[in-house]
Amino acid sequence: MKTNHLIIIPIVVFALIFSSCTNSSKSQSELSATSNPEMNIFIDSLLQKMTLEEKIGQTVLFTAGADITGPTLDENYVSYLKEGMLGAIFNIHSAKGARDFQKIAIEETRLGIPLLFGYDVIHGHKTIFPISLGEAASWDLKMIERSARVAAEEASASGIHWTFAPMVDIARDPRWGRVSEGAGEDVYLGSQIAKARVRGFQGDDLSKNNTILACAKHYAAYGAAEAGRDYNTVDMSERALRSTYLPPFKAALDEGVATFMTSFNELNGVPASGNKFLLSDILRDEWKFDGFVVTDYTSINEMIPHGFSKNEKQAGEQAINAGVDMDMQGGIFLRNLKNLVEENKVSEKRITTAARKILEMKYRLGLFDDPYKYFDEQREKDTHCKQEYLDDAKDMARKSMVLLKNEHEVLPLSKNKKIALIGPLAKDESHIIGSWSAQGDRSGKAISVFEGMEAFLGTSKNIKYTKGCEIEGNDTSNFSEAIRIAKQSDVVVMVLGESEGMSGEARSRTNLDVPGVQKELIAAIKKTGKPIVLVLMNGRPLTLEYENKVADAILEAWFPGTMGGAAIADVLFGAYNPSGKLPSTFPRNVGQIPIYYNYKNTGRPWDPEKKGDNYKSRYLDVPNSPLFPFGYGLSYTSFNYSDLKINKNEFNFNENIEVSVTITNTGKYNGEEVVQLYIQDVFGSVTRPVKELKRFKKMMLKTGESKKVLFTLTLNDLAFYTQDMSFKAEAGEFKLFVGTNSDDVLETRFELK
Numbered sequence: 001m002k003t004n005h006l007i008i009i010p011i012v013v014f015a016l017i018f019s020s021c022t023n024s025s026k027s028q029s030e031l032s033a034t035s036n037p038e039m040n041i042f043i044d045s046l047l048q049k050m051t052l053e054e055k056i057g058q059t060v061l062f063t064a065g066a067d068i069t070g071p072t073l074d075e076n077y078v079s080y081l082k083e084g085m086l087g088a089i090f091n092i093h094s095a096k097g098a099r100d101f102q103k104i105a106i107e108e109t110r111l112g113i114p115l116l117f118g119y120d121v122i123h124g125h126k127t128i129f130p131i132s133l134g135e136a137a138s139w140d141l142k143m144i145e146r147s148a149r150v151a152a153e154e155a156s157a158s159g160i161h162w163t164f165a166p167m168v169d170i171a172r173d174p175r176w177g178r179v180s181e182g183a184g185e186d187v188y189l190g191s192q193i194a195k196a197r198v199r200g201f202q203g204d205d206l207s208k209n210n211t212i213l214a215c216a217k218h219y220a221a222y223g224a225a226e227a228g229r230d231y232n233t234v235d236m237s238e239r240a241l242r243s244t245y246l247p248p249f250k251a252a253l254d255e256g257v258a259t260f261m262t263s264f265n266e267l268n269g270v271p272a273s274g275n276k277f278l279l280s281d282i283l284r285d286e287w288k289f290d291g292f293v294v295t296d297y298t299s300i301n302e303m304i305p306h307g308f309s310k311n312e313k314q315a316g317e318q319a320i321n322a323g324v325d326m327d328m329q330g331g332i333f334l335r336n337l338k339n340l341v342e343e344n345k346v347s348e349k350r351i352t353t354a355a356r357k358i359l360e361m362k363y364r365l366g367l368f369d370d371p372y373k374y375f376d377e378q379r380e381k382d383t384h385c386k387q388e389y390l391d392d393a394k395d396m397a398r399k400s401m402v403l404l405k406n407e408h409e410v411l412p413l414s415k416n417k418k419i420a421l422i423g424p425l426a427k428d429e430s431h432i433i434g435s436w437s438a439q440g441d442r443s444g445k446a447i448s449v450f451e452g453m454e455a456f457l458g459t460s461k462n463i464k465y466t467k468g469c470e471i472e473g474n475d476t477s478n479f480s481e482a483i484r485i486a487k488q489s490d491v492v493v494m495v496l497g498e499s500e501g502m503s504g505e506a507r508s509r510t511n512l513d514v515p516g517v518q519k520e521l522i523a524a525i526k527k528t529g530k531p532i533v534l535v536l537m538n539g540r541p542l543t544l545e546y547e548n549k550v551a552d553a554i555l556e557a558w559f560p561g562t563m564g565g566a567a568i569a570d571v572l573f574g575a576y577n578p579s580g581k582l583p584s585t586f587p588r589n590v591g592q593i594p595i596y597y598n599y600k601n602t603g604r605p606w607d608p609e610k611k612g613d614n615y616k617s618r619y620l621d622v623p624n625s626p627l628f629p630f631g632y633g634l635s636y637t638s639f640n641y642s643d644l645k646i647n648k649n650e651f652n653f654n655e656n657i658e659v660s661v662t663i664t665n666t667g668k669y670n671g672e673e674v675v676q677l678y679i680q681d682v683f684g685s686v687t688r689p690v691k692e693l694k695r696f697k698k699m700m701l702k703t704g705e706s707k708k709v710l711f712t713l714t715l716n717d718l719a720f721y722t723q724d725m726s727f728k729a730e731a732g733e734f735k736l737f738v739g740t741n742s743d744d745v746l747e748t749r750f751e752l753k
């Protein structure tokens with residue numbers, strides 16, 4: 001890459017300031033932030049020229065006011081920008097819009113430091129992929145990486161340098177609406193997906209104009225909000241924090257994630273944005289993170305109602321000293337840091353460090369070489385919704401769907417069946433793309449289930465459609481029409497679920513049933529005696545006991561994105577054999593929550609087979625088991641697991657554990673299976689979960705085909721936070737399980753000596 005400040009930034013003062021730094025011949029991001037001497041010289045020299053106010057300016061992030069997700073505290077960002085008091089803007093999502101603001105930064109500020117543009121690009125930008133939880137259900141890391149790559153291609157063409165993704169919060173409470181944004185309940189799966197997403201967004205060279213900075217959020221333990229109520233309190237042991245909630249953040253960091261975002265919650269009495277333990281002790285000192293930390297939206301300000309800061313000034317002091325580098329939307333750093341330095345409550349060095357981290361990312365993106373490199377409107381037009389991206393989105397949607405039930409092989413449907421297509425989501429082109437769908441089109445671009453089926457069949461002559469009811473509300477007046485068309489059909493396909501706005505931020509629910517009168521609609525259709533195929537769209541695990549009783553087949557489609565209807569048609573008619581597996585446990589009822597597969601055994605584990613076994617850890621009214629366990633998902637074919645073997649029975653601490661198992665496709669369709677390996681450390685200096693996912697492999701098997709799958713476990717896979725909090729494996733007995741879901745497994749044992 002050529003360095004060409006002088007050509008593209010015709011400002012004399014800028015040229016004078018930067019001319020000493022323009023003779024670099026290497027790409028800015030060829031070297032990492034810590035080992036890039038040219039970058040260090042450049043940033044050192046820039047920092048020397050910056051006033052304290054200008055350094056503070058780098059730590060300020062304001063929204064452009066387009067997609068406001070919370071209270072806007074200050075909208076005078078243009079004047080701040082001209083004064084060099086604004087380092088980054090979010091919620092601008094067009095090349096032209098971003099260029100206009102960049103021009104001000106470059107041409108009208110004293111130092112001409114480029115702005116950074118951020119946006120919530122969560123599951124696609126224009127071409128919308130399934131919601132993140134749905135993508136996680138694919139267990140297909142290559143495809144998940146590809147989805148993030150496509151999002152980065154499209155977003156970067158719209159002038160976006162930085163996405164506030166991936167969300168890597170482990171979530172075990174489906175009442176929490178933000179379950180939809182993450183990768184589910186599991187530490188290992190969540191960590192692998194975190195890495196895949198970071199790779200996809202950032203690519204291997206941040207200086208390319210189609211790569212964007214990723215952001216691991218929300219640090220930390222946000223998914224553990226009490227009672228699943230968003231923004232609520234989190235109180236947990238350090239062991240639980242380090243074992244369950246931190247690993248996906250560490251995985252993102254190991255993959256080179258550029259930024260971290262703090263969370264809204266307090267953790268053990270200290271709000272995340274003022275939490276030195278999280279931000280400095282762990283993130284910087286222990287993990288050696290060298291990117292920058294941004295807060296979530298006004299979360300420094302929120303330390304006042306949390307009861308942690310007595311006023312804004314103190315909140316600013318606590319946040320910057322804890323390790324926050326950039327203040328999102330709160331304006332607290334802007335208004336208070338200078339005074340805090342003058343009063344010796346914050347060192348100028350700390351502010352210089354924060355500014356340095358932010359400037360380094362701008363440098364690594366190549367913005368000092370060419371601040372306009374992301375703003376090519378022709379590229380923007382050419383890039384959005386390219387056919388190859390739409391194909392990828394369709395493929396991802398197909399892979400994300402989970403077949404929960406398929407009695408009497410009602411699926412796949414044969415093409416000549418008369419179909420009654422019923423439900424508020426059957427012809428929908430808006431909810432189908434899901435929440436946090438950035439610039440995804442809600443007005444006709446997305447393919448509805450009706451359109452998908454019609455296109456698949458080449459005609460709609462065998463499809464009779466009616467809505468039946470709304471997603472919410474209690475209007476049953478269209479039931480009679482639904483019953484009428486059901487009676488005329490061979491099979492009823494019902495497309496039901498949540499509205500897209502029922503999951504996501506601030507969307508907690510205490511009732512996880514399919515909302516409104518949709519359940520009553522199923523009951524009415526059931527009376528016709530016609531087979532029912534239920535297609536669900538939802539952003540979280542729902543309680544589906546009733547639906548599971550009455551429907552013949554259930555396909556969990558999540559919110560499948562722009563190509564959702566086409567993908568659903570492929571699955572329903574058997575052009576794609578479903579292969580998704582649940583990344584989150586589906587409870588029987590809300591009273592079981594939190595429910596997840598890797599629980600502890602307790603001193604009184606309940607054995608449902610033993611009658612009259614009272615005084616055990618159980619409920620009186622429902623079994624302990626969920627409706628659908630973690631890792632569960634059916635296929636149109638069947639798989640047999642056999643010959644689970646470990647290379648030895650005993651291992652010393654230097655040896656790897658080699659596991660083999662044979663999988664055979666015993667059904668009549670080719671299909672993909674996700675082979676899952678779990679372990680249990682039977683006893684330890686602290687108790688261990690009954691199962692922990694350690695490996696998985698997704699693979700295709702033709703009918704009748706057998707494949708031997710090999711897994712290698714290392715000592716690290718057996719390690720945990722022991723009683724003295726050191727992370728290590730302990731000698732003793734282990735169980736090892738391999739199977740098709742967390743509940744249905746073959747079992748063997750080995751010993752670590």
Ligand code: NOJ
Binds near residue numbers: 217
């Ligand atoms: C608040 C959300 O919690 C966060 O996930 C998001 O990135 C920011 N708003 C910016 O929109």
